[in-house]
Amino acid sequence: MGKGLLKGAKTxxxxxxxxxxxxxxxxxxxxxxxxxxxxxxxxxLKEYERCSAQCVNFDKSTIFYSSNTT
Structure with a gap:
């Protein structure tokens, strides 16, 4: 992306x-x-689908949150 939109995690x-x-x-x-x-x-994820002609399977996808997330 290069636009600074995505904020990653620090170890x-x-x-x-x-x-x-x-x-x-x-x-x-x-x-x-x-x-x-x-x-x-x-x-x-939508851009990935568009560029790769593959579909993201949201039924097989999972979201995890850190323990300090409300």
């Missing part, structure tokens, strides 16, 4: 932000727990 205070991890045919995306963050992630 330490000085460490880099991790926005995604790729494993074979799986992808883990990290984002901000806000309506804006969810909209950005959904847009990324």
């Amino acid at each position: 330490s205070r000085r460490g880099p932000e991790i926005s995604h991890l790729l494993f074979a045919d799986d992808c883990i995306l990290f984002g901000e727990v806000t309506n804006r963050g969810a909209t950005i992630l959904k847009g990324i």
Whole structure:
């Protein structure tokens, strides 16, 4: 993206932000727990579908939140 829209997760205070991890045919995306963050992630998935001609299976997809999320 390069527009600074996606906010990744940090593993330490000085460490880099991790926005995604790729494993074979799986992808883990990290984002901000806000309506804006969810909209950005959904847009990324829609763009992936458009560019790859593949469909994201939301029945096989899961969302995890950190333990300090209300």
